[in-house]
Amino acid sequence: MRRLLALTQQALAAPPRNPRMAVVIGRLLAIAFLLCFGTGLYSHFLQEPEPWMRFSTVPAQLYQVTQGIHITAGIACFPLILGKLYTIYPQLFQTPPVKGPLHLLERASIALFVGASLVQITIGLLNTYQWYPWNFGFRQVHWALSFVVIGSLAIHIAVKLPMITRFWTRNSEGTRELRGETADGETPTEKTPDAVGTPVGGVTGRVFRWIDGSPAAEPAVSRRGFVTAVGVSTATVVALTAGQSFAALSPFNIFAPRVKGTGPAGLPVNRTAKAAQVLDTAVAPDWSLTIANGSRTISMSRAELLALPQTTVDLPISCVEGWSQMATWKGVRLRDLLDRVGADTSQGLKLTSLEKKGGYRVTQMGPEYAFDASTLVALEVNGETLDIDHGYPARMIAPGRPGVLQTKWLSSLEVEA
Numbered sequence: 146m147r148r149l150l151a152l153t154q155q156a157l158a159a160p161p162r163n164p165r166m167a168v169v170i171g172r173l174l175a176i177a178f179l180l181c182f183g184t185g186l187y188s189h190f191l192q193e194p195e196p197w198m199r200f201s202t203v204p205a206q207l208y209q210v211t212q213g214i215h216i217t218a219g220i221a222c223f224p225l226i227l228g229k230l231y232t233i234y235p236q237l238f239q240t241p242p243v244k245g246p247l248h249l250l251e252r253a254s255i256a257l258f259v260g261a262s263l264v265q266i267t268i269g270l271l272n273t274y275q276w277y278p279w280n281f282g283f284r285q286v287h288w289a290l291s292f293v294v295i296g297s298l299a300i301h302i303a304v305k306l307p308m309i310t311r312f313w314t315r316n317s318e319g320t321r322e323l324r325g326e327t328a329d330g331e332t333p334t335e336k337t338p339d340a341v342g343t344p345v346g347g348v349t350g351r352v353f354r355w356i357d358g359s360p361a362a363e364p365a366v367s368r369r370g371f372v373t374a375v376g377v378s379t380a381t382v383v384a385l386t387a388g389q390s391f392a393a394l395s396p397f398n399i400f401a402p403r404v405k406g407t408g409p410a411g412l413p414v415n416r417t418a419k420a421a422q423v424l425d426t427a428v429a430p431d432w433s434l435t436i437a438n439g440s441r442t443i444s445m446s447r448a449e450l451l452a453l454p455q456t457t458v459d460l461p462i463s464c465v466e467g468w469s470q471m472a473t474w475k476g477v478r479l480r481d482l483l484d485r486v487g488a489d490t491s492q493g494l495k496l497t498s499l500e501k502k503g504g505y506r507v508t509q510m511g512p513e514y515a516f517d518a519s520t521l522v523a524l525e526v527n528g529e530t531l532d533i534d535h536g537y538p539a540r541m542i543a544p545g546r547p548g549v550l551q552t553k554w555l556s557s558l559e560v561e562a
């Protein structure tokens with residue numbers, strides 16, 4: 146058994162499979178994970194704020210940027226994780242498989258880390274295509290898994306810290322040993338494979354031998370070829386998808402599901418009026434928007450809203466799924482309507498849509514958005530009457546908020562006590 150494991154490890158040896166490469170890719174992955182985690186926390190709390198939380202309404206593109214980073218860094222994790230797994234997977238066959246309780250814990254934490262990360266980025270990617278081939282709530286699972294991923298990442302880094310420091314830079318002790326140098330320029334001593342994670346055959350220039358001592362063919366993958374492959378594939382997936390979030394890359398958006406500039410009024414649609422089952426109610430002649438503050442209630446038709454002073458603002462739709470687009474909105478300042486029912490600037494709002502069912506039929510808006518001068522009950526977009534798919538007869542548009550909270554087909558606004 147031991148011999149079989151050792152043979153397998155030997156057979157899988159290749160120049161990129163060494164601890165220095167594991168550290169180099171590991172660092173990039175850690176950066177990507179932390180970016181995803183930070184921007185993910187922000188996105189989560191925007192959608193499910195604690196009562197005391199207040200958010201910045203400036204710059205209006207804040208969420209567009211944070212969520213664009215979230216999705217783009219998440220996509221970059223695919224080639225990076227595959228590259229990292231490529232460098233380390235011969236170690237799956239290390240002998241003995243388990244050296245003791247601590248070693249078992251270390252290997253279990255890595256298994257958890259790899260498994261959770263792969264599930265996390267996969268469901269995240271499928272979500273950007275609005276494809277849900279599972280029957281659990283995406284948001285809850287993605288949220289819970291993020292703590293498993295970050296927790297096991299912390300354990301992984303702690304356990305590997307000695308190795309990480311040995312291979313941190315090109316001139317770290319371990320890296321130099323890998324190149325066959327020693328710190329004082331003497332002839333290299335025999336490596337201590339256990340301490341560095343068994344770099345079997347992981348040294349350039351070394352003759353590869355089978356376990357019985359016979360020379361083996363040079364591995365087909367050189368270190369440079371490997372770095373190029375990981376680098377190019379990461380750059381490619383980023384370049385071909387980031388255009389959904391970042392306008393400069395828009396012409397190269399090949400794979401991302403949303404294309405800027407398409408849809409009614411040149412703006413993509415996320416949930417259609419048909420899907421939301423508002424085809425009748427949205428065009429009903431007796432539609433009106435109800436605004437209530439305790440017992441003070443007003444009700445306004447679209448014509449009445451159009452007769453009020455109109456404001457024009459440029460604000461983006463920034464979808465949690467990563468796509469975003471700037472648009473020019475025209476409508477009534479929300480705070481003008483709130484003044485009419487005597488709301489004060491410490492009060493938040495409950496928004497209700499005509500939509501029959503769906504997670505975003507009823508949403509909450511904090512006072513920092515409700516009283517911002519650029520938050521509108523929008524009646525037009527890009528110079529046209531709102532299309533029914535963009536929320537006719539009236540929709541909410543506020544700076545810095547996730548697209549899911551830009552409620553379409555408004556029905557009522559209730560000031561919270």
Ligand SMILES: Nc1nc2c(c(=O)[nH]1)N[C@H]1C(S)=C(S)[C@@H](COP(=O)(O)O)O[C@H]1N2
Pocket residue numbers: 412413414415416421462463464465498499500503505506534535536548549550551552553554
């Ligand atoms: N009532 C309601 N409003 C909604 C949604 C919804 O499902 N129901 N989807 C939101 C989402 S996820 C986004 S990204 C934006 C998209 O706006 P658009 O379709 O006008 O581009 O609308 C939001 N408004």
Ligand SMILES: [Mo]
Pocket residue numbers: 415463464465466548549
């Ligand atoms: Mo969205």
